[in-house]
Amino acid sequence: VLAGVSSQVLINDSQAIQDFLLDYNTRAGLIAYDLTEATWNFNTNLTDYNQNITLDKQLKWDQFLQEAASNATGYDTSVMSEADKRQFHIIKDIGISAQTNETKLKRLNKILSDMESIYSTAKVCLNSTNCVPLDPDLTKIMAESRDYQLLLDVWKGWSDASGRKMKDLYPEYVELSNEAVQLLGYTDTGAYWRSKYETPTFEEDVLGLYNQLRPLYEQLHAYVRRKLKAIYGSDNFPASGHIPAHILGNMWAQEWDNLIKELSPYPKKPTFDVTDEMIRQNYTALKIFQTADSFFQSLGLIPMPPEFWNKSVFERPADGREIVCHASAWDFNNGKDFRIKQCTVVNSKDFNTAHHEMGHIEYFLQYANQPIAFRDGANPGFHEAVGDTISLSVNTPEHMYAIGLLKESIEDKKSDINYLMSMALEKIAFLPFGYLIDQWRWKVFRGDITPDKYNEEWWNLRCRYQGIFPPVARSSDDFDPGAKYHIPANYPYISYFVSFVIQFQFHKALCDEAGYKGPLHRCDIYNNTKAGKKLSDMLQLGRSQPWPVAMKIMTGQTKMDAQPLMDYFKPLINFLKKENGEDIGWQPNCPSY
Numbered sequence: 001v002l003a004g005v006s007s008q009v010l011i012n013d014s015q016a017i018q019d020f021l022l023d024y025n026t027r028a029g030l031i032a033y034d035l036t037e038a039t040w041n042f043n044t045n046l047t048d049y050n051q052n053i054t055l056d057k058q059l060k061w062d063q064f065l066q067e068a069a070s071n072a073t074g075y076d077t078s079v080m081s082e083a084d085k086r087q088f089h090i091i092k093d094i095g096i097s098a099q100t101n102e103t104k105l106k107r108l109n110k111i112l113s114d115m116e117s118i119y120s121t122a123k124v125c126l127n128s129t130n131c132v133p134l135d136p137d138l139t140k141i142m143a144e145s146r147d148y149q150l151l152l153d154v155w156k157g158w159s160d161a162s163g164r165k166m167k168d169l170y171p172e173y174v175e176l177s178n179e180a181v182q183l184l185g186y187t188d189t190g191a192y193w194r195s196k197y198e199t200p201t202f203e204e205d206v207l208g209l210y211n212q213l214r215p216l217y218e219q220l221h222a223y224v225r226r227k228l229k230a231i232y233g234s235d236n237f238p239a240s241g242h243i244p245a246h247i248l249g250n251m252w253a254q255e256w257d258n259l260i261k262e263l264s265p266y267p268k269k270p271t272f273d274v275t276d277e278m279i280r281q282n283y284t285a286l287k288i289f290q291t292a293d294s295f296f297q298s299l300g301l302i303p304m305p306p307e308f309w310n311k312s313v314f315e316r317p318a319d320g321r322e323i324v325c326h327a328s329a330w331d332f333n334n335g336k337d338f339r340i341k342q343c344t345v346v347n348s349k350d351f352n353t354a355h356h357e358m359g360h361i362e363y364f365l366q367y368a369n370q371p372i373a374f375r376d377g378a379n380p381g382f383h384e385a386v387g388d389t390i391s392l393s394v395n396t397p398e399h400m401y402a403i404g405l406l407k408e409s410i411e412d413k414k415s416d417i418n419y420l421m422s423m424a425l426e427k428i429a430f431l432p433f434g435y436l437i438d439q440w441r442w443k444v445f446r447g448d449i450t451p452d453k454y455n456e457e458w459w460n461l462r463c464r465y466q467g468i469f470p471p472v473a474r475s476s477d478d479f480d481p482g483a484k485y486h487i488p489a490n491y492p493y494i495s496y497f498v499s500f501v502i503q504f505q506f507h508k509a510l511c512d513e514a515g516y517k518g519p520l521h522r523c524d525i526y527n528n529t530k531a532g533k534k535l536s537d538m539l540q541l542g543r544s545q546p547w548p549v550a551m552k553i554m555t556g557q558t559k560m561d562a563q564p565l566m567d568y569f570k571p572l573i574n575f576l577k578k579e580n581g582e583d584i585g586w587q588p589n590c591p592s593y
């Protein structure tokens with residue numbers, strides 16, 4: 001007997017198609033608002049009560065998506081416009097919400113919620129009475145301490161308090177997530193995540209970009225290694241050439257700009273770190289966001305709306321409640337309510353983070369009139385690049401001088417090198433980290449890395465790509481990937497690697513549009529509404545077109561291109577090549593103890 005082939009007649013009436021889309025957008029907006037509100041309440045007050053409400057709303061949202069995706073298959077896309085075809089495709093492409101087995105879906109959502117809670121409430125006891133969280137305490141120690149052993153205790157303590165606690169949840173998550181996306185025809189979760197780029201050669205493209213940029217990282221790594229050897233003594237540095245993972249000013253060694261005072265090539269010249277001046281001028285968290293908002297407005301972009309100022313959380317609440325301190329930007333899907341949650345500390349790092357988060361909000365605002373299916377970045381890297389592109393202008397000595405956070409701008413070549421070094425310690429240092437996180441996860445989702453090898457393979461990638469190594473032997477009970485927010489929070493990460501490349505393309509494009517002629521690293525598009533218009537023309541598209549269309553609107557061409565980044569840092573790389581000579585590189589494998 002033939003399997004019951006449903007010979008359903010596809011609906012091809014144009015009015016019926018428009019009615020479906022209108023109904024979807026209306027209902028999706030309301031249900032998404034409910035879920036976002038509940039998730040916000042939970043993230044800003046991590047109680048079981050709030051978790052249960054959030055999980056209940058999540059299930060309702062998943063079931064709505066399943067129903068809409070199922071109904072959408074009843075329509076004949078061959079009679080539709082390209083735009084409507086694209087909407088229907090996205091409406092059907094519902095990811096892990098596709099899991100129709102309610103028990104499995106609830107278990108998957110519970111595991112994800114629990115992993116993020118474990119991370120966000122983890123604490124390290126510095127002594128028998130003082131146990132402190134990552135934000136701001138451990139972050140501050142990792143940034144400011146130069147005590148090798150204290151840094152080691154905090155680094156190990158954090159991994160024990162976070163990653164170890166979720167070790168057994170992760171394999172279960174992987175299995176349930178893969179099973180869900182396989183219902184949509186994806187081979188595994190990594191394939192589903194990569195499909196957001198709509199680029200068949202995406203993995204090769206990012207590998208190509210990484211290989212192009214690797215020489216810049218090798219030069220920076222060699223310079224920093226030599227400087228740190230002088231500080232900590234060469235005993236702690238193995239012959240393999242790796243740097244201990246805990247002495248780079250950051251819990252994950254992903255950005256090294258907290259070491260600028262020790263690493264500045266010309267210590268007698270300014271380092272352009274504005275933290276002290278911000279404190280001297282009594283900057284508050286609110287003033288940081290007002291300053292960011294005024295830059296966006298100077299470009300003619302949309303100002304932060306009243307709800308943003310009334311409902312955002314700009315500081316860790318003082319009432320002792322547990323919250324998710326990891327910064328984030330929220331779109332409540334009603335065209336009016338947009339918020340940032342950030343446990344802001346008054347320093348230059350959080351000043352930049354505020355611009356990064358506001359970049360997300362500006363994107364939300366610019367595409368608010370798009371149908372819900374199109375309210376997303378042209379690709380996930382675009383969403384991450386908006387705020388950072390603005391920050392490339394904001395961080396210039398010229399701009400910091402213009403807003404009174406620097407008493408002087410750059411007056412000579414040495415200061416210029418110091419500035420490029422401070423930017424390289426954030427942008428070049430990040431590249432291998434931004435690349436490797438999802439190399440690990442894509443392999444885990446594919447089954448190329450099994451649970452018994454999770455931690456070993458994590459460190460093989462960290463040793464190989466970052467040229468760092470774990471300062472204490474790792475045990476089979478460790479789960480160091482879980483010590484990095486985006487793993488328990490289930491955020492794809494390659495979007496940041498893409499962003500760190502394309503933000504320099506965007507910066508160059510906007511500087512060209514503004515008629516700027518000087519070196520790229522000194523360009524500040526402040527007050528330039530012509531550049532602002534080019535940016536908003538791209539942002540308004542949201543995800544309504546494939547990202548090469550958005551890239552062409554911004555840069556005149558359709559590809560990711562590392563050249564603007566390499567041009568930006570050229571003077572520094574020349575300096576480093578002279579400084580480093582032949583003392584560069586490291587063995588691919590981790591050093592043995």
Ligand SMILES: CC(=O)N[C@@H](CC(=O)O)C(=O)NC[C@H](CC1(C(=O)N[C@@H](Cc2ccc(O)cc2)C(=O)O)CCCC1)C(=O)O
Binds near residue numbers: 326327330357383
């Ligand atoms: C509702 C919701 O969750 N929304 C999403 C946004 C969206 O998808 O709409 C969101 O808010 N994600 C949070 C995440 C926070 C930050 C982050 O995690 N950054 C990476 C990498 C990095 C490092 C340096 C840098 O300059 C830029 C990025 C890290 O710190 O490792 C913390 C500091 C900066 C950005 C973010 O904003 O991307």
Ligand SMILES: [Zn+2]
Binds near residue numbers: 356360383384
């Ligand atoms: Zn972001």
